[in-house]
Amino acid sequence: MNGKVTISHIKADIGSLPGHSAVYGPVLETVEKYVKNNSSGLLSDFYISHVGDDIQITMIHNRGIDDSRVHKLAWDAFKAGTEVAKKVGLYGAGQDLLKDAFSGNIKGMGPGVAEMEITPRKSEPFIVYMMDKTEPGAFNFPIYKMFADPFNTPGLVIDNNMHEGFVFEIWDIINGKKIELSTPQDTYDILAMIGSKSKYVIKRVYTKPSHEKLPDENVAVISTDKLSFIAGEYVGKDDPAGIVRIQSGLPASGESLEAFSHPFLVSGWMRGSFNGPLMPVGQKDAKMTRFDGPPRVVALGFVLKDGKLSGPVDMFDDPAFDGARRTAVDIVDYLRRMGPFEPHRLPDEDMEYTTLPRILQKLQPRFQPVDTGKKASRKKVQVREGD
Ligand code: F6R
Ligand code: MG
Ligand code: MG
Secondary structure (H helix, E strand, C coil), X not given: CCCCEEEEEEEECCCEECCCCECCHHHHHHHHHHHHHHCCCCCCEEEEEEECCEEEEEEEECCCCCCHHHHHHHHHHHHHHHHHHHHCCCECCCCCCCCCCCCCCCCCCCCXXXXXXXXXXXXXXEEEEEXXXXXXXXXXXXXXXXXXXXXXXXXXXXXXHHHCCCEEEEEECCCCEEEEEECCCCHHHHHHHHCCCCCEEEEEEECCCCCCCCCCCEEEEECCCCXXXXXXXXXXXXXCEEEEECCCCCCCHHHHHHCCCCXXXXXXXXXXXXXXXXXXXXXXXXXXXXXXXXXXXXXXXXXXXXXEEEEEEECCCCHHHHHHHHHHHHHHHHHHCCCCCCCCECCHHHHCCCCHHHHHHHHHHHCCCCCCCHHHHHCCCCCCCCC
8 A cells, every 4th residue: 555545427318307407316326326335345434426417426536546346336336226116207318327247447338537646645635526517627617717817716826736737738639639737837738728618628637846845746637538529429527526725835725716706618518519608506406497507516525545535515505606607697598598509509519419410411412512613713803992
């Protein structure tokens, strides 16, 4: 044992009710019971939660990331939950379990995975963020705000350990490549990429070797699984989760949460096809209603000691976030009036994995060539000043 601890967060939609709105109590309980009964000697602690139609399992162990026994436990727990979901006829029962048999690693099988191996501090506080009705790139904006924007995180200016900046690992999820860039020096390069949130996603954030309290450590991780790439067709967006370590040379709890105080636009929502505001909510409001949304994020705050979790605190269950929620609803009212038009609806390239191409395909035989008037367009047109 190297004194390291692994936090593995694995989530899946295995059925919900009445549509893609909320998890069902008995299914949640079945998953919890399965993990409880089968984790002895494997996990030192775990916590089961939910947001929208996704069940979320946070697990603590010392087996490192990508451990097949830990992944299999989550997979089998979701399988057990799926049995109950099927029995009562939940909608989309077993939806995210895309393969028949477990094959050593849950990655690429449907569930979303965010895990990091850490050297635990004397007190190890962290927040698990869980989003529904959106995609991994939805984390780009808040993670950047937390770890790189001094207007969000004054610690970047004031705290000497944060002043040196952080290292961002960014994945190009279309081409399967990754790059590491450093703040503050590479800030503009980072922004040049992560604004394209359906292509570039922040996967991990590390401290630099110069960090006095926590050198070279993984301090944030996001699930980056793209269900549509795995399944080759629309199977729901890839509702992501992320783990962010906080305090003592890292963003404070409040600096981390502050990144969600502005309900920024994310893609997903109804049919995975619309832009909408991300609304921070408490666990009690973690259900999808209006237009299958709006997309929501829940934040659970824990501390970890000797492999045991204390908490969580339901961080967005607080009137301090009422303003963000109100703004989100105003944005919803505004956007919804656009119906199926861009930019409320996603642009063409993002609709590729939805069912829209099938509709457009059907229309193909009815298309006629257009007289493009190429010759006419070559004529120089006199433009008068002032036109
Ligand atoms: C989005 C989502 C829902 C469904 C919608 C239609 O991620 O899960 O918005 O896309 O409710 O669902 P189906 O096609 O299953 O009737
Ligand atoms: Mg669903
Ligand atoms: Mg979901």
